[in-house]
Amino acid sequence: MARICYETALKSNCFYLVDIGSGLGHLSRMLSYGYGFKVCTFEADTSLCVIAKELDNKFEKALKSKSLLHKSTFKTVHVNKRIEPDFQIEDFVKLMKEAFNDSNKNFKFGIVGLHPCGNLGSTLLRLYNECPNATFINISSCCYMKLTLQPSLIAGFPLSNYCKDKNFNLTYLSCEIACHAIENYVERLKTPQNYNMLKIHAYRAALEKIMISLDENLKHSAVCSVKYDESLSFKKYCNKALKHKEIVPSDRITSFYEEIINKTWKNVVVFYSVRLLLAPLVETIILFDRLLYAEECNSYCEILPAFDCNISPRNHVLSARKK
Ligand SMILES: C[S@@+](CC[C@H](N)C(=O)[O-])C[C@H]1O[C@@H](n2cnc3c(N)ncnc32)[C@H](O)[C@@H]1O
Incomplete structure (x- = not known):
């Protein structure tokens, strides 16, 4: 940079x-x-x-x-x-x-x-x-899920008149997936040991359901990140992930979800992979909107893949200078 x-x-x-x-x-x-x-x-x-x-x-x-x-x-x-x-x-x-x-x-x-x-x-x-x-x-750029997406003077997307005129809009979910690291994920899919670690996504999905059922306001709220290992039960995951929150799901709830997760977690991997396949498209839309915005204001602009995307997945730099 x-x-x-x-x-x-x-x-x-x-x-x-x-x-x-x-x-x-x-x-x-x-x-x-x-x-x-x-x-x-x-x-x-x-x-x-x-x-x-x-x-x-x-x-x-x-x-x-x-x-x-x-x-x-x-x-x-x-x-x-x-x-x-x-x-x-x-x-x-x-x-x-x-x-x-x-x-x-x-x-x-x-x-x-x-x-x-x-x-x-x-x-x-x-x-x-x-x-x-x-x-x-x-x-x-990073953390696209934090963009204001409702039309307003401070909206984070769209910025360009081009995208505004076409009424382009994005959802929280598409912006959220656009922040994930596809390069690292592809590597994890390749080996059985790493593949099994992806069960953590089903844990996080189930935890989201539990949190929302307890309090609607907890939707999309941050939880502690937890590293997966073979001995990590869903109950243990919940305890670690919710360390800073005042919620303790009951044993009945966690074992109910544990059973569902064991049967379905691979479906979550498939679903997540399909979503991730489309994520670069969403990121491209956001970056091009930014590029068009700078261009509309009379600038020379380019988007440069500047960093190693395995280390820094949000690796594009928008560079603009006024004419
Ligand atoms: C992802 S970090 C990047 C930090 C640094 N640029 C780097 O690459 O190591 C984003 C930083 O922006 C700061 N930040 C977020 N919103 C800000 C704002 N509106 N005004 C000033 N700083 C802000 C945060 O506190 C945080 O330190």
């Missing part, structure tokens, strides 16, 4: 970057120390921001103690702030100018987002399009 930003920056002649949803700042360190960008980050989570600053200091110390050369001339500014979907451009530019200590009205910067979850990806694209100071953007 850092290299892609550097290539876009050379074409745009702009070496100021804002990394939004920067997490622990691994990318921002690479951009700053590796490529010499002036970087500012926005991160909603206070603790991640604190650690990012500590890691910067540690890294700088290590570079000094080893007398290693680096390209950083500007200490990265980490701002602990959530970028809301209804952000005001003027407020954003003001924050950027403060961070970079630059009062020039025509001050320019690029935007980068490495796996901005759900609506954050579409928010960054709006920011890019609506803010004249933003010259380029590079974002990979």
Whole structure:
């Protein structure tokens, strides 16, 4: 991602970057120390921001103690702030100018987002399009199931007039499957030992039914991830998965589902595989909508398969720069 930003920056002649949803700042360190960008980050989570600053200091110390050369001339500014979907451009530019200590009205910067979850990806694209100071953007995407899908000013899909005019819409379920890792799953289907581990999907499906039967509001709520092994009964799975929730399904319910799961879990694997087969199509629709949106706003755009998809299944970077 850092290299892609550097290539876009050379074409745009702009070496100021804002990394939004920067997490622990691994990318921002690479951009700053590796490529010499002036970087500012926005991160909603206070603790991640604190650690990012500590890691910067540690890294700088290590570079000094080893007398290693680096390209950083500007200490990265980490701002602990959530970028809301209804952000005001003027407020954003003001924050950027403060961070970079630059009062020039025509001050320019690029935007980068490495796996901005759900609506954050579409928010960054709006920011890019609506803010004249933003010259380029590079974002990979993730967590499509968190996109706002109902038509509104902050909808995460569709963004482009092309898709809006055609009344394209997606459902939660299609966006959710588009976030799964087909490459890893294909490998698991190939060997019997790994194949058996896929029984965990039937466990999760049964748990969903139980949770909804107890409380409608628990639909699609997150549970702890649990690693499958041969000795994992459905009862044990429920206890582990619900560790942070105040629900304990009765023994009667868990043994009722255990029996169904033992008879049908392979059907779940087949069903899941068919869904997963269509998942790349959904992801392509979301990415193309984003590409069209950037193009409609007079940009050069491309979608680059930038990362190893076995390590990072959401591996496409949308790169756009204004004409
Ligand atoms: C999937 S993580 C990616 C972190 C980092 N970019 C990386 O690749 O290591 C998404 C990050 O975005 C942050 N985030 C989510 N929504 C945000 C928002 N609206 N404004 C700022 N940060 C946000 C989260 O706290 C989280 O750290």
